[in-house]
Amino acid sequence: MASGKSDIPDTASISQSHVEDKSPYMHPDEHLKKRFTLLSVIAFGFTTMNSWVAFASGVAVPLSCGGGPALIYGLIAAAVVMVIINIGFAELASAFPSAGGQYHIVYMTFPPSTRRVAAFFTGWISVIYIMAATVSCNLFVAGSILDVVGLWNEGYETQAWHTYLLHILLCIIAFVVTSRFPTAIGKLGVTILVLSLVGFVASLVTLLAVKDVKQTADFVFRDYQNVSGWPDGWAIFIGITGCLWAYSGVDAATHVSEEVPNPSRNVPIAIITTMVLGVITVLAWNIALMFVITDLQALIESGVPILEVYNQALNSKVATTIWAVYYMVMFYDIVLNLFIFAGRTIWSLSRDGGVPFSSFISRLNWASPVRATAVMLVLQIIIGVLYVASSTAYSSFINLTLFALNITVALPQAALLFRGRGILPERAFSLGKFGYITNAVATLFVIFFSVCFCFPVGYPVTASSMNYLIVVMAVGLAVTTIAWVAKLRKTFTGPRLDNYEGESVH
Numbered sequence: 001m002a003s004g005k006s007d008i009p010d011t012a013s014i015s016q017s018h019v020e021d022k023s024p025y026m027h028p029d030e031h032l033k034k035r036f037t038l039l040s041v042i043a044f045g046f047t048t049m050n051s052w053v054a055f056a057s058g059v060a061v062p063l064s065c066g067g068g069p070a071l072i073y074g075l076i077a078a079a080v081v082m083v084i085i086n087i088g089f090a091e092l093a094s095a096f097p098s099a100g101g102q103y104h105i106v107y108m109t110f111p112p113s114t115r116r117v118a119a120f121f122t123g124w125i126s127v128i129y130i131m132a133a134t135v136s137c138n139l140f141v142a143g144s145i146l147d148v149v150g151l152w153n154e155g156y157e158t159q160a161w162h163t164y165l166l167h168i169l170l171c172i173i174a175f176v177v178t179s180r181f182p183t184a185i186g187k188l189g190v191t192i193l194v195l196s197l198v199g200f201v202a203s204l205v206t207l208l209a210v211k212d213v214k215q216t217a218d219f220v221f222r223d224y225q226n227v228s229g230w231p232d233g234w235a236i237f238i239g240i241t242g243c244l245w246a247y248s249g250v251d252a253a254t255h256v257s258e259e260v261p262n263p264s265r266n267v268p269i270a271i272i273t274t275m276v277l278g279v280i281t282v283l284a285w286n287i288a289l290m291f292v293i294t295d296l297q298a299l300i301e302s303g304v305p306i307l308e309v310y311n312q313a314l315n316s317k318v319a320t321t322i323w324a325v326y327y328m329v330m331f332y333d334i335v336l337n338l339f340i341f342a343g344r345t346i347w348s349l350s351r352d353g354g355v356p357f358s359s360f361i362s363r364l365n366w367a368s369p370v371r372a373t374a375v376m377l378v379l380q381i382i383i384g385v386l387y388v389a390s391s392t393a394y395s396s397f398i399n400l401t402l403f404a405l406n407i408t409v410a411l412p413q414a415a416l417l418f419r420g421r422g423i424l425p426e427r428a429f430s431l432g433k434f435g436y437i438t439n440a441v442a443t444l445f446v447i448f449f450s451v452c453f454c455f456p457v458g459y460p461v462t463a464s465s466m467n468y469l470i471v472v473m474a475v476g477l478a479v480t481t482i483a484w485v486a487k488l489r490k491t492f493t494g495p496r497l498d499n500y501e502g503e504s505v506h
Contacts (some may be wrong), residue, residue, distance in 0.1 A: 097258070098257055142334050227300070399453060414443045
């Protein structure tokens with residue numbers, strides 16, 4: 001890790017009241033414990049993204065846009081895009097480590113005149129995308145459990161409300177475990193990391209050992225079959241956009257920055273390691289997948305693609321069930337991780353007066369943000385209703401996850417282009433002379449693919465297949481704006497000097 005130095009301007013730009021006055025939301029005697037080692041924070045980052053596992057539920061879009069070539073080359077192109085975006089973000093996480101993650105980084109990099117507003121909206125956009133990611137993963141687990149039931153009981157028909165009730169139960173369990181035993185989650189993450197890598201190897205062996213269903217190399221790498229309805233040129237970009245999901249969640253490590261020693265060094269290591277392992281595993285596994293599928297259209301249309309993969313490859317209910325249970329464990333660990341950093345993000349906002357009832361929510365129990373995590377539990381119960389009410393609205397809300405995440409990661413990089421990288425403090429990881437080009441390319445990538453995210457994945461577009469992402473995003477921003485105007489603009493201080501051990505607020 002290189003070290004970067006710069007002058008720190010605007011020291012006096014934050015009002016003295018923000019530095020010297022004691023906020024009613026701050027509790028100086030309360031701090032998060034140092035629960036995570038370098039290994040456990042790497043495990044936390046990797047098991048949250050867990051590319052080869054998580055992307056098994058999202059292969060349908062790139063496959064519909066060009067079959068094997070769209071999937072494999074799309075994953076490679078998406079890896080280049082996300083590595084550039086996240087390497088720039090890793091530097092910022094090194095410069096400004098905080099449980100608030102992007103919210104805190106945006107505040108530190110934006111001009112004094114706009115930093116409070118920008119940080120507030122970034123914080124709440126972060127809460128919204130974490131909420132979307134959590135409900136997506138948890139409903140996948142709930143749906144998979146019921147699909148296995150249906151696999152063994154052909155008379156059972158899954159109902160949306162069955163899935164919703166199971167979703168609530170799984171969320172309650174996740175809340176209790178992560179709130180009361182957060183240290184155990186760090187240790188569990190190391191176990192899940194090993195289990196994921198062992199399962200990755202075992203899955204490759206299992207799939208490739210099925211010799212009678214192997215496809216040709218042409219089918220995997222050259223047979224371009226675009227059934228999306230979009231022209232081939234545009235379908236390529238839609239496919240790459242779908243592949244970006246394989247590398248989502250890389251910001252997880254930043255939200256435990258205050259619980260890991262030397263976060264300026266260890267958090268960037270976790271981000272970079274997560275990306276490297278993610279790229280390798282997701283590419284290898286999906287190449288193996290393409291060699292064993294027998295019905296491409298069935299895989300595209302499947303509600304749970306991973307079960308369809310093993311059904312086609314193994315043709316065994318027992319084997320499919322074993323692998324389904326394995327994937328449920330992997331996905332549920334993602335849910336646990338999301339509850340961990342949802343609580344820390346909301347808590348970070350609350351200690352700065354950025355949420356209603358901040359003085360209550362910002363209190364810690366057992367040195368853990370139990371009350372802030374409870375907010376996410378309530379949000380999960382509420383947003384899960386959307387799954388029952390409208391599958392189209394639910395899908396659009398889920399699409400918000402990576403769309404919003406990339407925006408929050410790119411905003412501070414764009415700010416550096418305008419204000420100059422000289423505002424960055426000394427840090428363990430610096431991009432040096434590559435900084436400006438990395439930040440510029442990352443910003444352009446996010447702008448372009450944010451547009452791509454807004455397109456429906458298929459054409460012609462119907463009412464049920466329409467992408468309502470912009471509408472959902474507008475609703476989220478409208479609610480946040482109302483909260484800001486009605487009350488929170490008066491209480492929100494932004495990150496305060498007292499909240500960060502040894503860190504200066506610029």
